[in-house]
Amino acid sequence: MTQLQAAKAGLITPAMEAVAKDENVTPEAVREAVASGRAVIPLNPAHRGVRPTGVGRLFKTKINANLGRSPTRSGIGDELVKLEVALNAGAEFVMDLSVGSNKGAEEIRRELREIRQGMLDKSPAPLGTVPIYETISRLDGDIPVMDPKYLLDVIREQAEQGVDFMTLHAGLLRAHLPLTMKRKMGIVSRGGAIMAEWMKQHNEENPLYTHWDEVLDILAEHDVTVSLGDGLRPGCLADASDEAQFAELSVLGELVKRCRERGVQVMVEGPGHIPFSQIQDNMERETEVCDGAPFYVLGPIVTDIGAGHDHIVAAIGATAAATYGASLLCYVTPAEHLGLPDATEVHQGCIAFRIAAHAGDVARGLPGAREADDAMSDARFNFDWDTQFKMALDPCTARTRWQQTRAERGKTTHDDDHCSMCGKAFCAVRTSRRMREGL
Protein backbone atom coordinates (compact mmCIF):
# COMPACT_ATOMS: atom_id res chain seq x y z
CA MET A 1 0.00 0.00 0.00
CA THR A 2 1.38 3.44 -0.91
CA GLN A 3 1.29 6.35 1.53
CA LEU A 4 -1.51 7.80 -0.60
CA GLN A 5 -3.54 4.59 -0.57
CA ALA A 6 -3.08 4.27 3.19
CA ALA A 7 -4.12 7.88 3.76
CA LYS A 8 -7.20 7.45 1.61
CA ALA A 9 -8.12 4.34 3.61
CA GLY A 10 -7.95 6.42 6.80
CA LEU A 11 -4.70 4.88 8.04
CA ILE A 12 -1.95 6.86 9.75
CA THR A 13 1.38 5.25 8.84
CA PRO A 14 4.63 5.47 10.85
CA ALA A 15 5.93 7.82 8.12
CA MET A 16 2.98 10.16 8.65
CA GLU A 17 3.61 10.06 12.42
CA ALA A 18 7.28 10.96 11.85
CA VAL A 19 6.40 13.84 9.51
CA ALA A 20 3.82 15.15 12.00
CA LYS A 21 6.46 15.20 14.75
CA ASP A 22 8.99 17.03 12.55
CA GLU A 23 6.49 19.59 11.37
CA ASN A 24 4.69 20.11 14.67
CA VAL A 25 1.27 19.25 13.27
CA THR A 26 -1.10 16.40 14.11
CA PRO A 27 -0.77 12.99 12.42
CA GLU A 28 -4.37 13.36 11.26
CA ALA A 29 -3.51 16.66 9.54
CA VAL A 30 -0.68 14.89 7.68
CA ARG A 31 -2.97 12.01 6.70
CA GLU A 32 -5.60 14.41 5.40
CA ALA A 33 -3.04 16.36 3.34
CA VAL A 34 -1.60 13.16 1.83
CA ALA A 35 -5.09 11.73 1.14
CA SER A 36 -6.09 14.90 -0.72
CA GLY A 37 -2.84 14.92 -2.75
CA ARG A 38 -1.82 18.31 -1.32
CA ALA A 39 1.17 16.62 0.34
CA VAL A 40 3.49 13.75 -0.50
CA ILE A 41 5.97 11.69 1.52
CA PRO A 42 8.44 10.32 -1.05
CA LEU A 43 9.63 7.11 0.54
CA ASN A 44 10.46 3.86 -1.23
CA PRO A 45 10.48 1.00 1.33
CA ALA A 46 13.55 -0.43 -0.46
CA HIS A 47 15.61 2.66 0.49
CA ARG A 48 16.91 1.55 3.87
CA GLY A 49 17.23 4.28 6.48
CA VAL A 50 15.36 6.92 4.48
CA ARG A 51 13.94 9.72 6.60
CA PRO A 52 10.20 10.36 6.07
CA THR A 53 9.98 13.94 4.80
CA GLY A 54 6.78 15.76 3.93
CA VAL A 55 6.37 18.04 0.92
CA GLY A 56 3.37 20.36 0.85
CA ARG A 57 2.15 23.76 1.96
CA LEU A 58 1.22 22.43 5.41
CA PHE A 59 4.92 21.85 6.05
CA LYS A 60 8.17 23.81 6.00
CA THR A 61 9.47 24.49 2.49
CA LYS A 62 12.12 21.91 1.59
CA ILE A 63 15.18 22.08 -0.67
CA ASN A 64 16.65 19.58 -3.12
CA ALA A 65 20.28 19.34 -4.25
CA ASN A 66 20.97 17.96 -7.72
CA LEU A 67 24.09 15.79 -7.84
CA GLY A 68 25.52 13.30 -10.29
CA ARG A 69 28.36 13.06 -12.73
CA SER A 70 28.38 14.37 -16.29
CA PRO A 71 29.84 12.33 -19.18
CA THR A 72 33.05 14.36 -18.96
CA ARG A 73 33.50 15.15 -15.26
CA SER A 74 33.47 13.48 -11.85
CA GLY A 75 32.88 9.96 -10.61
CA ILE A 76 31.39 8.11 -7.66
CA GLY A 77 33.98 9.38 -5.14
CA ASP A 78 33.42 13.06 -6.01
CA GLU A 79 29.65 12.68 -6.01
CA LEU A 80 29.61 11.00 -2.59
CA VAL A 81 31.68 13.88 -1.21
CA LYS A 82 29.17 16.35 -2.68
CA LEU A 83 26.33 14.30 -1.19
CA GLU A 84 27.88 14.66 2.26
CA VAL A 85 28.37 18.40 1.71
CA ALA A 86 24.74 18.80 0.60
CA LEU A 87 23.38 16.84 3.57
CA ASN A 88 25.55 18.79 6.03
CA ALA A 89 24.32 22.04 4.46
CA GLY A 90 20.71 20.97 5.12
CA ALA A 91 19.45 19.50 1.83
CA GLU A 92 16.31 17.52 2.60
CA PHE A 93 16.14 15.85 -0.82
CA VAL A 94 18.83 14.89 -3.32
CA MET A 95 18.71 13.83 -6.93
CA ASP A 96 21.25 11.70 -8.77
CA LEU A 97 21.32 13.04 -12.33
CA SER A 98 24.34 10.98 -13.40
CA VAL A 99 24.81 10.25 -17.08
CA GLY A 100 27.52 8.50 -19.08
CA SER A 101 28.40 7.33 -22.57
CA ASN A 102 30.90 5.52 -24.81
CA LYS A 103 31.31 2.46 -22.60
CA GLY A 104 28.65 0.04 -23.78
CA ALA A 105 25.19 -0.47 -22.33
CA GLU A 106 26.12 -3.02 -19.67
CA GLU A 107 29.11 -1.07 -18.33
CA ILE A 108 27.09 2.18 -18.17
CA ARG A 109 24.26 0.34 -16.41
CA ARG A 110 26.74 -1.05 -13.84
CA GLU A 111 28.40 2.33 -13.24
CA LEU A 112 25.19 4.32 -12.86
CA ARG A 113 23.74 1.64 -10.58
CA GLU A 114 26.87 1.78 -8.41
CA ILE A 115 26.69 5.58 -8.04
CA ARG A 116 22.98 5.38 -7.20
CA GLN A 117 23.55 2.60 -4.66
CA GLY A 118 26.34 4.61 -3.04
CA MET A 119 23.95 7.53 -2.64
CA LEU A 120 21.08 5.36 -1.38
CA ASP A 121 23.37 3.79 1.22
CA LYS A 122 24.68 7.13 2.47
CA SER A 123 21.60 9.33 2.16
CA PRO A 124 18.82 9.50 4.74
CA ALA A 125 17.33 12.13 2.42
CA PRO A 126 14.91 10.76 -0.17
CA LEU A 127 16.71 10.19 -3.49
CA GLY A 128 15.31 11.15 -6.88
CA THR A 129 16.36 10.31 -10.44
CA VAL A 130 15.44 11.04 -14.05
CA PRO A 131 15.25 7.54 -15.59
CA ILE A 132 15.42 8.80 -19.19
CA TYR A 133 19.02 9.87 -18.47
CA GLU A 134 20.12 6.30 -17.75
CA THR A 135 18.06 4.98 -20.64
CA ILE A 136 19.74 7.23 -23.19
CA SER A 137 23.16 6.81 -21.54
CA ARG A 138 22.89 3.05 -22.05
CA LEU A 139 22.04 3.70 -25.71
CA ASP A 140 25.16 5.85 -26.05
CA GLY A 141 23.07 8.95 -26.66
CA ASP A 142 21.22 7.48 -29.64
CA ILE A 143 17.72 8.80 -28.83
CA PRO A 144 15.78 7.49 -31.86
CA VAL A 145 16.67 3.82 -31.17
CA MET A 146 14.97 3.91 -27.75
CA ASP A 147 12.23 1.32 -27.41
CA PRO A 148 9.60 2.50 -24.88
CA LYS A 149 9.77 -0.94 -23.22
CA TYR A 150 13.45 -0.30 -22.53
CA LEU A 151 12.55 2.93 -20.71
CA LEU A 152 9.97 1.04 -18.63
CA ASP A 153 12.65 -1.54 -17.74
CA VAL A 154 14.93 1.23 -16.46
CA ILE A 155 12.08 2.74 -14.41
CA ARG A 156 11.38 -0.70 -12.93
CA GLU A 157 15.05 -1.38 -12.10
CA GLN A 158 15.46 1.98 -10.39
CA ALA A 159 12.20 1.52 -8.45
CA GLU A 160 13.34 -1.92 -7.29
CA GLN A 161 16.69 -0.47 -6.23
CA GLY A 162 15.03 2.02 -3.88
CA VAL A 163 14.69 5.36 -5.71
CA ASP A 164 12.15 7.45 -3.79
CA PHE A 165 10.97 9.83 -6.51
CA MET A 166 11.39 10.08 -10.27
CA THR A 167 11.14 12.92 -12.72
CA LEU A 168 9.12 11.76 -15.73
CA HIS A 169 8.52 14.09 -18.67
CA ALA A 170 5.14 12.66 -19.60
CA GLY A 171 3.24 15.91 -20.18
CA LEU A 172 5.16 17.14 -23.22
CA LEU A 173 3.10 16.02 -26.23
CA ARG A 174 3.71 15.97 -29.98
CA ALA A 175 1.16 18.76 -30.46
CA HIS A 176 3.29 21.03 -28.26
CA LEU A 177 6.42 20.87 -30.41
CA PRO A 178 5.39 23.54 -32.96
CA LEU A 179 4.73 25.90 -30.05
CA THR A 180 8.44 25.88 -29.22
CA MET A 181 9.65 26.90 -32.67
CA LYS A 182 9.34 30.63 -32.10
CA ARG A 183 10.99 30.50 -28.70
CA LYS A 184 14.31 32.21 -28.21
CA MET A 185 15.76 29.18 -26.37
CA GLY A 186 13.61 26.28 -27.62
CA ILE A 187 13.51 23.33 -25.19
CA VAL A 188 16.06 23.59 -22.37
CA SER A 189 15.01 20.63 -20.25
CA ARG A 190 17.33 17.68 -20.96
CA GLY A 191 14.49 15.18 -20.49
CA GLY A 192 12.11 17.35 -22.50
CA ALA A 193 14.55 17.67 -25.40
CA ILE A 194 15.06 13.87 -25.46
CA MET A 195 11.32 13.16 -25.55
CA ALA A 196 10.83 15.84 -28.23
CA GLU A 197 13.50 14.37 -30.49
CA TRP A 198 12.11 10.85 -30.06
CA MET A 199 8.58 12.03 -30.97
CA LYS A 200 9.86 13.92 -34.00
CA GLN A 201 11.92 10.99 -35.32
CA HIS A 202 9.14 8.44 -34.81
CA ASN A 203 6.23 10.74 -35.59
CA GLU A 204 4.53 9.23 -32.55
CA GLU A 205 3.20 10.45 -29.20
CA ASN A 206 5.36 10.74 -26.06
CA PRO A 207 5.89 7.10 -24.96
CA LEU A 208 5.63 8.01 -21.29
CA TYR A 209 2.20 9.48 -21.97
CA THR A 210 0.99 6.50 -24.04
CA HIS A 211 2.38 3.99 -21.50
CA TRP A 212 1.33 6.00 -18.45
CA ASP A 213 -0.83 3.24 -16.92
CA GLU A 214 2.08 0.77 -17.08
CA VAL A 215 4.38 3.38 -15.53
CA LEU A 216 1.89 3.94 -12.71
CA ASP A 217 1.66 0.19 -12.04
CA ILE A 218 5.43 0.06 -11.45
CA LEU A 219 5.45 3.19 -9.29
CA ALA A 220 2.48 2.04 -7.21
CA GLU A 221 4.13 -1.31 -6.51
CA HIS A 222 7.20 0.41 -4.98
CA ASP A 223 5.54 3.61 -3.69
CA VAL A 224 7.76 5.77 -5.88
CA THR A 225 6.54 9.38 -6.02
CA VAL A 226 6.20 10.90 -9.48
CA SER A 227 7.69 14.31 -10.05
CA LEU A 228 6.01 15.37 -13.28
CA GLY A 229 8.79 16.98 -15.30
CA ASP A 230 8.35 20.34 -16.97
CA GLY A 231 9.92 19.50 -20.32
CA LEU A 232 8.80 22.87 -21.72
CA ARG A 233 9.97 25.09 -18.90
CA PRO A 234 11.16 28.43 -20.25
CA GLY A 235 14.93 28.72 -20.59
CA CYS A 236 15.03 32.52 -20.68
CA LEU A 237 12.86 35.43 -19.61
CA ALA A 238 11.69 35.98 -23.20
CA ASP A 239 10.08 32.51 -23.26
CA ALA A 240 8.43 32.72 -19.83
CA SER A 241 4.71 32.04 -19.37
CA ASP A 242 4.22 31.25 -23.07
CA GLU A 243 1.72 29.00 -24.80
CA ALA A 244 4.06 25.99 -24.82
CA GLN A 245 4.68 26.17 -21.06
CA PHE A 246 1.00 26.39 -20.19
CA ALA A 247 -0.07 23.76 -22.78
CA GLU A 248 2.20 21.26 -21.03
CA LEU A 249 0.94 22.38 -17.61
CA SER A 250 -2.60 21.52 -18.57
CA VAL A 251 -1.53 17.95 -19.48
CA LEU A 252 0.31 17.75 -16.15
CA GLY A 253 -3.01 18.58 -14.46
CA GLU A 254 -4.60 15.60 -16.23
CA LEU A 255 -1.70 13.32 -15.23
CA VAL A 256 -1.96 14.42 -11.58
CA LYS A 257 -5.53 13.15 -11.59
CA ARG A 258 -4.51 9.80 -13.09
CA CYS A 259 -1.69 9.38 -10.53
CA ARG A 260 -4.05 10.00 -7.64
CA GLU A 261 -6.68 7.61 -9.00
CA ARG A 262 -3.99 4.90 -9.18
CA GLY A 263 -2.78 5.67 -5.63
CA VAL A 264 0.58 7.09 -6.78
CA GLN A 265 1.92 10.15 -4.96
CA VAL A 266 2.63 13.03 -7.30
CA MET A 267 4.27 16.44 -7.34
CA VAL A 268 4.68 18.83 -10.26
CA GLU A 269 7.84 20.54 -11.50
CA GLY A 270 7.81 24.16 -12.54
CA PRO A 271 9.72 26.93 -14.24
CA GLY A 272 12.53 27.77 -15.09
CA HIS A 273 13.45 31.32 -16.10
CA ILE A 274 10.63 33.65 -15.06
CA PRO A 275 10.58 37.43 -14.48
CA PHE A 276 10.01 38.17 -10.80
CA SER A 277 6.68 39.85 -11.60
CA GLN A 278 5.28 36.60 -13.11
CA ILE A 279 6.15 34.24 -10.27
CA GLN A 280 3.00 34.70 -8.20
CA ASP A 281 0.77 34.08 -11.22
CA ASN A 282 2.77 30.96 -12.15
CA MET A 283 2.44 29.53 -8.62
CA GLU A 284 -1.29 30.23 -8.43
CA ARG A 285 -1.90 28.80 -11.89
CA GLU A 286 -0.12 25.54 -11.06
CA THR A 287 -2.05 25.21 -7.82
CA GLU A 288 -5.32 25.61 -9.70
CA VAL A 289 -4.52 23.45 -12.77
CA CYS A 290 -2.91 20.67 -10.72
CA ASP A 291 -5.45 20.74 -7.89
CA GLY A 292 -2.97 21.69 -5.17
CA ALA A 293 -0.34 19.03 -5.98
CA PRO A 294 2.95 20.05 -4.31
CA PHE A 295 4.92 22.34 -6.64
CA TYR A 296 8.63 21.57 -7.04
CA VAL A 297 10.36 24.53 -8.67
CA LEU A 298 13.72 24.89 -10.36
CA GLY A 299 14.84 28.33 -9.27
CA PRO A 300 13.01 30.28 -10.72
CA ILE A 301 15.79 32.32 -12.28
CA VAL A 302 14.68 35.95 -12.39
CA THR A 303 17.30 37.41 -14.72
CA ASP A 304 19.38 35.82 -17.47
CA ILE A 305 22.55 37.83 -16.84
CA GLY A 306 23.71 36.62 -13.43
CA ALA A 307 26.17 33.99 -14.74
CA GLY A 308 28.59 32.97 -12.02
CA HIS A 309 26.08 34.07 -9.37
CA ASP A 310 22.97 32.19 -10.44
CA HIS A 311 22.49 30.74 -6.93
CA ILE A 312 21.67 34.31 -5.84
CA VAL A 313 19.50 34.99 -8.91
CA ALA A 314 17.56 31.78 -8.33
CA ALA A 315 17.26 32.23 -4.57
CA ILE A 316 15.49 35.55 -5.21
CA GLY A 317 12.96 33.74 -7.42
CA ALA A 318 12.73 30.79 -5.05
CA THR A 319 11.82 33.08 -2.15
CA ALA A 320 8.86 34.43 -4.13
CA ALA A 321 7.94 30.91 -5.26
CA ALA A 322 7.97 29.63 -1.66
CA THR A 323 5.87 32.59 -0.58
CA TYR A 324 3.20 32.07 -3.22
CA GLY A 325 2.84 28.32 -3.66
CA ALA A 326 5.96 26.15 -4.03
CA SER A 327 6.72 23.40 -1.52
CA LEU A 328 10.08 22.07 -2.71
CA LEU A 329 12.88 24.22 -4.13
CA CYS A 330 15.52 22.70 -6.38
CA TYR A 331 18.76 24.52 -5.68
CA VAL A 332 20.83 26.32 -8.26
CA THR A 333 24.59 26.67 -7.76
CA PRO A 334 27.04 29.39 -8.90
CA ALA A 335 28.10 26.93 -11.65
CA GLU A 336 24.65 26.95 -13.31
CA HIS A 337 24.90 27.43 -17.08
CA LEU A 338 28.71 27.14 -16.81
CA GLY A 339 29.69 23.66 -15.66
CA LEU A 340 29.24 20.80 -13.20
CA PRO A 341 29.29 22.22 -9.64
CA ASP A 342 32.12 21.30 -7.29
CA ALA A 343 31.67 20.63 -3.57
CA THR A 344 32.08 24.30 -2.58
CA GLU A 345 29.44 25.35 -5.11
CA VAL A 346 27.10 22.61 -3.86
CA HIS A 347 27.45 24.10 -0.37
CA GLN A 348 26.79 27.64 -1.64
CA GLY A 349 23.72 26.51 -3.57
CA CYS A 350 22.27 24.65 -0.58
CA ILE A 351 22.74 27.58 1.80
CA ALA A 352 21.27 30.08 -0.68
CA PHE A 353 18.21 27.88 -1.06
CA ARG A 354 17.78 27.20 2.66
CA ILE A 355 17.71 30.97 3.10
CA ALA A 356 15.09 31.25 0.33
CA ALA A 357 12.96 28.44 1.78
CA HIS A 358 13.05 29.94 5.26
CA ALA A 359 12.37 33.49 4.03
CA GLY A 360 9.36 32.13 2.13
CA ASP A 361 8.07 30.34 5.24
CA VAL A 362 8.36 33.55 7.26
CA ALA A 363 6.65 35.58 4.52
CA ARG A 364 3.67 33.22 4.28
CA GLY A 365 3.30 33.14 8.06
CA LEU A 366 3.98 29.42 8.59
CA PRO A 367 3.44 28.86 12.34
CA GLY A 368 6.74 28.87 14.23
CA ALA A 369 8.82 29.87 11.22
CA ARG A 370 9.98 33.17 12.73
CA GLU A 371 11.07 31.77 16.09
CA ALA A 372 14.67 31.36 14.94
CA ASP A 373 14.77 34.94 13.61
CA ASP A 374 13.50 36.30 16.92
CA ALA A 375 16.03 34.22 18.86
CA MET A 376 18.77 35.58 16.58
CA SER A 377 17.64 39.15 17.24
CA ASP A 378 17.75 38.61 21.00
CA ALA A 379 21.23 37.11 20.69
CA ARG A 380 22.41 40.06 18.59
CA PHE A 381 21.07 42.59 21.05
CA ASN A 382 22.78 40.72 23.90
CA PHE A 383 26.08 40.23 22.00
CA ASP A 384 25.56 36.50 22.58
CA TRP A 385 27.78 35.34 19.74
CA ASP A 386 27.51 31.60 20.42
CA THR A 387 23.73 31.71 20.15
CA GLN A 388 24.02 33.82 17.00
CA PHE A 389 26.13 31.10 15.37
CA LYS A 390 23.74 28.42 16.60
CA MET A 391 20.75 30.18 15.05
CA ALA A 392 22.50 30.92 11.72
CA LEU A 393 21.56 28.78 8.72
CA ASP A 394 25.29 28.36 8.06
CA PRO A 395 26.85 28.33 11.57
CA CYS A 396 30.32 27.32 10.45
CA THR A 397 30.75 30.19 7.96
CA ALA A 398 29.34 32.72 10.43
CA ARG A 399 31.62 31.61 13.27
CA THR A 400 34.71 31.38 11.06
CA ARG A 401 34.15 34.87 9.64
CA TRP A 402 33.68 36.40 13.09
CA GLN A 403 36.70 34.64 14.57
CA GLN A 404 38.85 35.74 11.65
CA THR A 405 38.03 39.43 12.14
CA ARG A 406 38.38 39.14 15.87
CA ALA A 407 41.82 37.53 15.59
CA GLU A 408 42.98 40.23 13.16
CA ARG A 409 42.04 42.88 15.70
CA GLY A 410 43.66 41.01 18.61
CA LYS A 411 40.49 41.15 20.66
CA THR A 412 39.72 39.53 24.00
CA THR A 413 36.37 38.36 25.29
CA HIS A 414 36.03 41.70 27.09
CA ASP A 415 35.77 43.45 23.71
CA ASP A 416 32.88 41.38 22.41
CA ASP A 417 30.25 44.11 22.85
CA HIS A 418 30.73 45.27 19.26
CA CYS A 419 32.34 44.06 16.03
CA SER A 420 34.59 45.53 13.37
CA MET A 421 31.67 46.62 11.17
CA CYS A 422 31.08 49.91 13.04
CA GLY A 423 33.65 49.71 15.84
CA LYS A 424 33.11 50.32 19.57
CA ALA A 425 32.24 54.04 19.49
CA PHE A 426 29.82 53.70 16.59
CA CYS A 427 28.20 50.36 17.52
CA ALA A 428 24.48 51.18 17.37
CA VAL A 429 23.48 48.15 19.40
CA ARG A 430 25.92 49.06 22.17
CA THR A 431 24.62 52.64 22.21
CA SER A 432 21.04 51.43 22.19
CA ARG A 433 21.69 49.10 25.11
CA ARG A 434 23.38 51.91 27.08
CA MET A 435 20.40 54.17 26.43
CA ARG A 436 17.98 51.50 27.58
CA GLU A 437 20.01 50.78 30.71
CA GLY A 438 20.09 54.50 31.52
CA LEU A 439 16.31 54.96 31.28
Ligand code: SF4
Ligand atom coordinates in the same frame (compact mmCIF):
# COMPACT_ATOMS: atom_id res chain seq x y z
S1 SF4 B 1 29.43 47.12 15.54
FE1 SF4 B 1 27.75 47.50 14.12
S2 SF4 B 1 27.45 45.52 13.07
FE2 SF4 B 1 28.73 45.12 14.85
S3 SF4 B 1 27.32 44.52 16.47
FE3 SF4 B 1 27.56 46.76 16.67
S4 SF4 B 1 25.91 47.62 15.41
FE4 SF4 B 1 26.09 45.48 14.82
